Amino acid sequence: APPPEETATATFGMGCFWGPDARFGAMPGVARTRVGYAGGDDPEPSYYSLGDHTEVVQVEYDPEELSYDDLLDAFWANHSPFSAPHKRQYRGVVLAHDESQREAAAESKAALEDRTGKTVQTEIEPLDGFYPAEGYHQKYELRSTPVASDELESLYGPAFVESTAAARLNGFVAGHGDEERRRAVLADVDLSPAALSEVRRRF
Numbered sequence: 001a002p003p004p005e006e007t008a009t010a011t012f013g014m015g016c017f018w019g020p021d022a023r024f025g026a027m028p029g030v031a032r033t034r035v036g037y038a039g040g041d042d043p044e045p046s047y048y049s050l051g052d053h054t055e056v057v058q059v060e061y062d063p064e065e066l067s068y069d070d071l072l073d074a075f076w077a078n079h080s081p082f083s084a085p086h087k088r089q090y091r092g093v094v095l096a097h098d099e100s101q102r103e104a105a106a107e108s109k110a111a112l113e114d115r116t117g118k119t120v121q122t123e124i125e126p127l128d129g130f131y132p133a134e135g136y137h138q139k140y141e142l143r144s145t146p147v148a149s150d151e152l153e154s155l156y157g158p159a160f161v162e163s164t165a166a167a168r169l170n171g172f173v174a175g176h177g178d179e180e181r182r183r184a185v186l187a188d189v190d191l192s193p194a195a196l197s198e199v200r201r202r203f
């Protein structure tokens with residue numbers, strides 16, 4: 001399927017960014033994902049010199065297929081909102097791109113607190129700068145199937161990490177998605193039999 005013409009973008013901190021990169025990447029309606037550093041003031045963050053930033057995943061999605069509330073559901077279900085983070089690097093945070101995201105996030109946070117009677121530690125802040133992480137952190141799970149990952153790289157070039165195919169496969173090799181969707185994506189992607197069976201062995 002061709003990528004949507006207009007995407008919306010969401011940014012979340014939810015612990016080590018490898019996991020949520022894979023989880024969101026497998027979701028129908030997600031067009032692209034990337035991981036990076038955000039939520040701090042340091043002008044030049046890197047993995048080994050993060051400053052006051054947090055590991056985040058950025059999700060570009062088709063708003064006709066998926067809503068920001070759907071993403072928030074996945075966000076709350078896949079980090080630990082009630083425990084204070086050990087390090088700022090891994091804190092739970094919604095980095096809102098606009099006022100409507102900020103409101104939706106605040107409402108869902110209040111609803112979670114009402115439902116559980118517990119205090120949510122997760123923060124909600126406006127996004128102010130996103131710094132892409134090093135290449136080897138992008139589609140990290142997919143790099144554990146190197147035949148497939150190298151083939152995607154030669155198909156799409158270094159920007160393969162920004163492809164929908166890479167997002168999906170990165171999710172599938174991490175165990176996300178259902179068999180029907182995997183089959184549809186694998187039938188559509190231009191990989192060799194060797195790459196396909198390398199990926200298939202993971203689920």
Ligand code: MHO
Nearest residue numbers: 015016017018055089137
């Ligand atoms: N230090 C952990 C998390 C990495 S994540 C990119 C690990 O090596 O598994 O922070």
